[in-house]
Amino acid sequence: MSDNQKKHLQAQLWKIADELRGNMNADEFRDYILGFIFYKYLSEKMLVYANRILSEDGISYKEITPNTPHAEEYLEAIREASVEKLGYFLRPEELFSSVAQRGQAAQGNFILDDLTKILNNIEQSTMGSESEDDFDKLFEDLDLTSTKLGRTEQAKNDLISKVLIHLDDIDFKLEDTEIDVLGDAYEYLIGQFAAGAGKKAGEFYTPQQVSKILAKLVTVGKTRLKSVYDPTCGSGSLLLSVAKEVKEVAEFYGQELNRTTYNLARMNMILHDVHYRKFDIRQADTLEAPQHIDMKFEAVVANPPFSAKWSANVIHLNDDRFSQYGRLAPKSKADYAFITHMLHQLAENGTMAVVMPHGVLFRGAAEGHIRQYLIEDRNYLDAVIGLPANVFYGTGIPTCIMVFKKCKEDPDNILFVDASNHFEKVKTQNILRKEDIDRIIDAYKDRKTVDKFSYVASIEEVKENDWNLNIPRYVDTFEPEPDIDIDAVAREIKALDAQMSEVDAEIKGYCEELGIEAPF
16 A cells, blocks of 8 residues: 555545544544444454355355354354454454444434444453453443434434444455554544644653654664563553564553553554554553563653652652652652653663653752662663654643663763754644654764764763753754854945935925925
């Protein structure tokens, strides 16, 4: 599929979402359109798999009806195989296309009850299997009884029928394993919804260009990863970005507090063909109830909520994640709580890249104490990369990426990069272009001082700066004002005075002709 065809598909999906959401906000309709796309994906995946099993019998899965000889035997065999391989099961009459056709078959054909049962059946089909946790309450945000869909049951039914019919016309080409049409389209939609969600967007989405930088940073020099972890995984897009940078990621781990976003992350992983046995996404507060606390990960990436509040309970001073630092991150700013949590989970041979507000680079008190310990005692900080302002949805503040390693290849220094002036402005958003991303990654790999862009600072130099990591202390981006030719300016002023005298004389002449007093 060409780039133009992909763009056409993405535009087609967004048009469906935009046209059919009625009076709902874009972020409210998000759960419906993404949920139905996911249901369509599960159906098509089920159909392809079942047809492969039935190929020797010369029948297709859709042809199986209650009147088909040995129908239940076929279905039971397929169910067992499907739950084991795919993690779930759908009967032929439960497939997306079958339901969409019933909604289209006749005006007023009511499908909401069927649809509700089918979504419940998908979850029920996983009960007692390895995939049960991955599908548990996965469709709970598709509230088909919500008045947002319409005032009457018929209005709700009509709207949902239209959505299913439109989506049924789109071919996601699941049988072509060389391309990820649906995955790309899904990511596009998540990004579009994030753009319209304002401050809420930060809860579930990291802009794709920032995800790409983080993913490239943690995979430098690697073609395979044993594991990748995101403690604030949102929609899971950042985890999936890491997978795009290497040949294989053996296991994905994530944690997310928001229930709706947690569901979105699980859908996103499955929809990108990550097998249910290869990912473990949990819902809980990462700082207060970490779910993977005894594990270490080869790559750790995150875009935590900036300067969020947390308990900062003194009991955490006995927690291995925080105890060695002697101080806790302040209650009003959990940034260093997330950093030290992630470092606790980082493997000795791993790399961690995290997005942070600039305040973590220079704020004092407990944060200054933790920052000094990380550099002076542990020597974990590998690089600080300043990003342009206004690259995140919902906030215009400038941000930075901090890169940490427990076993640094260059233990005597820290790399500073100032990429804050390298971007393209698109409407109200600043966008990092491919060349901007490449320049950042090349600077990280080359680890050289480049005028007005990067600087390799010794640990001693950072110490002399009292452990302050503010990027302008190390990368001088000052542009001197051009020299002013005073003689040329004087000549220009004289010429302007002469022109003004001529204009004044001309105006005075007009005033005399009109018999009025000149205005000067």
